[in-house]
Amino acid sequence: MNNIDVTETLFATLSNYINGLIAALPRIGLALALILLTWCAVAIVRMLIGKFGRRLNLRQNLKDVFALVASTAIWLIGILIALAVVFPSITPGKALTTLGLGSVAIGFAFKDTFENFLAGILILLREPFSIGDYIEVDGHEGRIEDITIRDSRVRMTDGQLIVMPNHTLFSNPVTVRTNRDLRRTTVMCGVAYDADVDEARSVITRAVKNVETVRDDVKDVQIFAQAFGASSIDFEVTWWTGSRPIDIRTSRDQVVGAVKRALDDAGIEIPFTYQTLTFNEPLQIEQIATAQPEKAQG
Known part of the structure; x- marks a missing residue:
C-alpha cells in the first residue's frame, strides 16, 4: 500500500x-x-x-x-x-x-466505608444520642461534638478529640451519660468501731442534704451501713446530682467536704487504717539511759 x-x-x-x-x-x-x-x-x-x-x-x-x-x-x-x-x-x-x-x-x-456510611444513617435515624451528650464507648468517654455520615467526633474530658467511626458506635455498647438530667453517684465513708452507727448515719445524712448540688428534692439521699472494714464501719453514701462529668466531680467534692466537717463537729472519728502486731514471745524492753553532759567548772 x-x-x-x-x-x-x-x-x-x-x-x-x-x-x-x-x-x-x-x-x-x-x-x-x-x-x-x-x-x-x-x-x-x-x-x-x-x-x-x-x-x-x-x-x-x-x-x-x-x-x-x-x-x-x-x-x-x-x-x-x-x-x-x-x-x-x-x-x-x-x-x-x-x-x-x-x-x-x-x-x-470499600467495605469499611460502606459499613460506616450505613451505620451513620441508622444512628441519625434512631438518634440514640445527640450532639452535646456525654457518652462512653470502647473505653473512651467524652462529649459528642458532631455526627457525620461516616464518623462522629467525640471530645474527651481531657480535651483530646477522637474521630470515631460510626461502625464502632453502632456495633459496641454505648453508655449515654447525659440521657437524663440527673445521675446517681456514690462515695464510701468509714467511721470508727466505737461510734454509734445510727448517730453516724444521721450526721452523714444531714450533711449530704445540706449540699447545694445534691438534688434531694427529686431523689432521696440514701445512706447504708455496708460492711465491716479493716478498721471502720463503712457507709455507702448515695445521692443524685447533674449528669455531666463536671457535675459529678463538683458534687463529690462538696459532699466529701461536708461529711468530713459534720463528723468532726460531732466528734465521730474517721479512722486511719489500724494494724495489730502479734509476737510469739514476750518482748523485752530495755531502757537506755542517756548520759547527761557535765557542767563546765568555772
Whole structure:
C-alpha cells in the first residue's frame, strides 16, 4: 500500500468520525439538556427536603442524609437516561447490569466505608444520642461534638478529640451519660468501731442534704451501713446530682467536704487504717539511759 492509499484511508476514517459526530449532535444536545434538567431536579429536591425538615424539626445531619440519598438516586436515573439517548445500543438494563457488577467490586474495596456510611444513617435515624451528650464507648468517654455520615467526633474530658467511626458506635455498647438530667453517684465513708452507727448515719445524712448540688428534692439521699472494714464501719453514701462529668466531680467534692466537717463537729472519728502486731514471745524492753553532759567548772 502506497502513501496515497494510506492518506485516503485516514481521510475516510476521519470523515466517518466527523459524520457520526454530526449525526449524534442532536442526541448529545438532548443528553446535555437531560443533565441540566437532572441538576435542576436535584436542586428542587434538596430545597424541599430542607423545607420539610425544618417543619419536622429534623437535625441538620439527618436532612443532609436524606438530601444525599435523593440526589444520588436522581443523578443515577438522569445519567442512565442520558447515556441511553447518546448511545442507543446501551439500554438502561445493560447499564444497570454493568453498574451492578462494578458495585460488587467497589463494595469489597470499600467495605469499611460502606459499613460506616450505613451505620451513620441508622444512628441519625434512631438518634440514640445527640450532639452535646456525654457518652462512653470502647473505653473512651467524652462529649459528642458532631455526627457525620461516616464518623462522629467525640471530645474527651481531657480535651483530646477522637474521630470515631460510626461502625464502632453502632456495633459496641454505648453508655449515654447525659440521657437524663440527673445521675446517681456514690462515695464510701468509714467511721470508727466505737461510734454509734445510727448517730453516724444521721450526721452523714444531714450533711449530704445540706449540699447545694445534691438534688434531694427529686431523689432521696440514701445512706447504708455496708460492711465491716479493716478498721471502720463503712457507709455507702448515695445521692443524685447533674449528669455531666463536671457535675459529678463538683458534687463529690462538696459532699466529701461536708461529711468530713459534720463528723468532726460531732466528734465521730474517721479512722486511719489500724494494724495489730502479734509476737510469739514476750518482748523485752530495755531502757537506755542517756548520759547527761557535765557542767563546765568555772
